[in-house]
Amino acid sequence: MKNLIGWGVKPVDSHVNEKNDKPWSLKEKLFLGLTPGQYLGQALRNPFNWILGIIFAVGLPLIAYRYLFGLGAVTHASNDYPWGLFLGFGLFVMVPLSASGFLLGTTVEIFGRHDFEPIERLALLNGLLGYFFAVVYLLVDLGQPWRLPYPMFVSFGPAAVLFLVAWHVATYLSVQVAEVSVAFFEWIGWLGGKRFIRRIAIGLTVSGIILSTLHQGALGALFNYAPGKVHPLWYSAPFQWIHFFCSAIPAGLCMVIVVSTVVKKTMAWRCDSNFSDNLDRCTLGLAKGASMALITYLVIKFIGVAHDNEWGYLATGWGAWFLLEMAVGVVLPIILFAYAVRHQVVKLARLGAIITVFGIALNRLNTALIAFNWQLYQEIPHVFEVIVCVTIFAIYVVVYRFLLYRLPILYSWKALPQEALAAEAVKAAPIRSTGTPAGAMYRKID
């Protein structure tokens, strides 16, 4: 892509093809204004796509195999460990990493911190895709995935924590679709839809906070059903849901930092100056928030240990593993973030973020798989499970990339003059200033 741009190709970023003053067709928008030949060429030249190709060649048939022959064909079919990587990673890790949606939504819309707006849309998209693919993982894991709507419409078990998770994830997905749809409506040119969503933005954001608090906590509360099965250092009867909710905050914020770093390195051509110029500042801001949440998390984890008088466990093998998770996944990022913010070293913040992401992932995998059934034998997931997980993650990355290439997430969509005038009449969404002279014309009108 970089090469093509170097040769003068300009990817779509407005309704009208500036070269011939004709509006882009949907097909042209999908191909980013390139000819199909050019598009295919740049896709084939990309080495990352070769890796994806290998993953799909192995993984997609395996996913079909899972559906044709049942879960027993791709897992160890364990009755003692009913949940494997599909839920352990796909649900329990992906969901906290997708907390970015409500976090940045709250920051910008509720607390009025519009200085974070340049990454708000990326965070919203991160949240949407993370939850969407958590549901995809769920559909691979469920014994009868075609019955997914059952707790919504057919048979209710309202006393179950999972009932809450199901309803909240379904509702929250709708909220996130609505929030991301602003970018989509800009892209396809339906401003009516965009205006409608912007009008209910506060309501959507508050709903998002409520739903996220509850279902991030509920995922933790699921382990309250198995108090004897999770090792005491990873289980706290009164606080499990708080631990999960609190750790979701640094998870979401750091995932945004990680994704924005990846984007900056691999898709710089798609980022406009509004994004690129503000990214470092926003990154440090996110790092500050993440470090405060991490410190809080560290404290409440040790409150949990104290509350149940579990200090003795720290001297065991499991205790050493717990302390390692805390040291590397929580304390180390705190130190890195503190230094990074103090001395304005963005690279350290990014390093701290990727460590945090792995730390949260480790915590969830520990709770759900490794320290689960700690008094029984240890279960190692089937290699097919690993392959399917990686494959679905690859699909997630592909979809992520597809949307980031096209929708105005990393760049600002240039509105037409008549749209700008129409926007004057109503309380409209902020159209971000691009800083260019042309962009100044489309600055947000009150």
Next chain:
Amino acid sequence: MSGISRRRFLAASVAGCAATTLAGPRKVLASATFTGYPDGMGVLVDLTRCVGCRSCEAACNKEQKLPAPDRPFDDMSVFDETFHGGKQKRRPDENAYTVVNRYNPENAAPVYRKVQCNHCNEPACLSSCFVNAYTKTEEGAVVYNSKVCVGCRTCMVACPFHVPAYSYSSALDPVIKKCIFCYDTRLKKGLPPACVDICPQEALTFGKRKDLIKIGHQRIETHPGRYVDHLYGEKELGGTSWMYLAPVAFDQVGFDPNPGNEPIISHVKDFLSTVPMVLAIWPAMFTGFHLLAKKQKGDDDHEHDAEKQHGDEGGEQ
């Protein structure tokens, strides 16, 4: 309010409240104090009587129309089978709702133990199921409705006895498989389950749960030294319908000695109580934050300065 008169609104509210209150007294089952249906049945499993003949496994297999086993039911070599590096004995799975295992406690004769669903008074599986697939029947059996099960397998995570199994081998209709107390074929008709019926040693005593508690304690009293003075399942986890008597400490024959007397649902009640609080408090709280964060310049809450967007590195938080 437009479109609806105040009078009509008031009338509708009163009607709504009346309908709710007059809808009839709702059955209020206070959980964690539920001690079972009064005439619920149970089974007393006496581990001093079991000789490991496996007739119960055979009878269950026939009654529940389960597939053929790998080995005949009078093959005692299964007691030497272990799994997962020697750490695990046999357990119920999709093809066997009950198994008998042998334990060799120190300084004592071998003890044989029958494993099956314990049909708890406050089952964890039932509490955790989000499609209400489980029912605790009046007869005492905890039964399962495979027609609504989505296959989330939370019940398998929740069961403190690791009982429910899943038919992972099925692609089109995988479901939970567990002992159902022969509910459909026998319990509903007032008959004992197949395993109880066939046991030659009467290691399994069938009766009303409240009577079995009396019988269990009477046995301990009248045979001093034969039993550990504890009826396992009388109080554990809120009480189970299948209870055990053992000649040695329960942890030596595969039981968790301290699961607690609280039913599993009591561990999630605190969180579930938080839910309506969050639903009620968060809207006002965050709308409040928003209003507080808004600058007092008219109605605008999306104002932002172009200057602030650019190059203001690190000065702002």
Next chain:
Amino acid sequence: MSAKQTLTTLIMALVLIAMGSVVAAADMPDQVSLDTMVKYFDSVEFDHAMHTELGEDCSACHHHTTGTGTSDERCISCHAESEAVADVSCRSCHVAARFSADQINIVSSNVYLYHIDKPGLKAAYHWSCVSCHEQMDGPTGCQDCHARTPEGDALYREDVSGSPIAEATEH
């Protein structure tokens, strides 16, 4: 011995044998066919006559129902003076359908019933017989006393052949 002494001995022996037979023949079967619960196993052809010679007295199997009293500590307080009952067969007291609804209701509703834990017929046979056989090297295997019927073979899945036992690595 003289002819007269021989004849006297012979007559006395005959009389004793006759007396013994009279005593023995008083309602005591030589052979009992235990066939109340034939389904998966055939009836047990029980040699009662042989067993009467083994025990000290009838109470070893019949508790106190033959009027011979009991030495069991748990029973003495009520049954030391109990008289013989009309029917001393096991099944007259130990019910075959031990867990029928009727039996359960009797246990549940009769507050004056002490023996709420009385075993059923099948358990009574097995406890009584096998416990003694274990001590006296008698038959203890299932088919040593009663052969399995074809229905029993089907129940225990004799049609399935087992593999040699090896430690399974996958469940």
